[in-house]
Amino acid sequence: MGDEKPCSPSEADPLIRPRRSYRRYQSSCVYVAIALFFITFTIVNFSISLSKDPLDPDVRERIRKDWNIELRRHEEEVLKHIEIKKRWLLEDKEHEREVEEKRKHEEEERLRLNMFWTDLTSHRCTSYATREYTARLVNVPSYYNRRVEACMATPVTIHGVEYTPKWCEDHGPNNVVGHWEVDQHQPDCAPYWTWYKDFGCISPGSGQRRIEHYLEHLPSGADWKEFCATTPASFLGMHFVGSEFCFQWNGGTYGHWVFDDASCN
Known part of the structure; x- marks a missing residue:
C-alpha cells in the first residue's frame, strides 16, 4: 500500500534484488528497536525517579504514612517495656514483703522461745583495735531447724554495745556458736x-x-x-x-x- 517498505522480505520481492538493499531494511529495523528500547528505559527511569522525589506530594504522603507506622511500632514497644518494668517492680516488692514477713515471724518465734547467749569469751586480736569474741546460743529447741538464722539475728552486748554475729557455727541444738569481731574499746589490740x-x-x-x-x-x-x-x-x-x-x-x-x-x- 502506497510507497511503504516492509521491514522483512516478502514473496513478491524479486529474487534477483541486490542483497545490499535487504540489509539496509534490516539495519533500519534494528535501529528502530534500539531507539524504542532507550525511549522506554528513559521513561521507566523517569517514572521511578518521580516516585522517589521527596518534593512530590504523593511521595511525601507515602513517607509520612511510613513514619506514622514506625512511630506507632515504637510507642507499642515503649509501652510494652513500661508494663514489663511495672511487673518486675511489683514482683520485687512482693518478694521483699515476703522476706520481711518471714523475718518478723522468725524474730517473734525466737523471742517466744527466749533464746539467749551464754559463755561470752574474748579471744586473740585479729587486726588493729579488733578482737574476736565467741558465745553459745542456748534455749534452742531440738526441733528448731533455723538455728543459724536465729544465731545471726540474736545480738549480744559487749562493752555496752550490741553486736550481731559475723558468722555462726551449728554443732547441734545445744551447741550453736556465734563469732564476733569487735573493733571498739579494744586498747590491748592497738x-x-x-x-x-x-x-x-x-x-x-x-x-x-x-x-x-x-x-x-x-x-x-x-x-x-x-x-x-x-x-x-x-x-x-x-x-x-x-x-x-x-x-x-x-x-x-x-x-x-x-x-x-x-x-x-
Whole structure:
C-alpha cells in the first residue's frame, strides 16, 4: 500500500534484488528497536525517579504514612517495656514483703522461745583495735531447724554495745556458736608506730622518698603482717591506713612507706 517498505522480505520481492538493499531494511529495523528500547528505559527511569522525589506530594504522603507506622511500632514497644518494668517492680516488692514477713515471724518465734547467749569469751586480736569474741546460743529447741538464722539475728552486748554475729557455727541444738569481731574499746589490740627514720630519696632523680617506722606494742601471738598492714600512721602531713611494706628484723616488726617527694627530683 502506497510507497511503504516492509521491514522483512516478502514473496513478491524479486529474487534477483541486490542483497545490499535487504540489509539496509534490516539495519533500519534494528535501529528502530534500539531507539524504542532507550525511549522506554528513559521513561521507566523517569517514572521511578518521580516516585522517589521527596518534593512530590504523593511521595511525601507515602513517607509520612511510613513514619506514622514506625512511630506507632515504637510507642507499642515503649509501652510494652513500661508494663514489663511495672511487673518486675511489683514482683520485687512482693518478694521483699515476703522476706520481711518471714523475718518478723522468725524474730517473734525466737523471742517466744527466749533464746539467749551464754559463755561470752574474748579471744586473740585479729587486726588493729579488733578482737574476736565467741558465745553459745542456748534455749534452742531440738526441733528448731533455723538455728543459724536465729544465731545471726540474736545480738549480744559487749562493752555496752550490741553486736550481731559475723558468722555462726551449728554443732547441734545445744551447741550453736556465734563469732564476733569487735573493733571498739579494744586498747590491748592497738599497737602504734615509733622510731621514725627518714632514709632519704630512693635514688637521685627518682622523685620518691622512703620512711621507716617500728611497730610498738604488738599483741602477743598476733599476726604481725596483719597488724603492720592495718595500724594507721601519720607523718609529714600525710595519713596512711597501714604500712605499704612490712618486714621483721631481730624480733621486731618494721613498716616502710615510699611516697612522692619533689625534692628528690
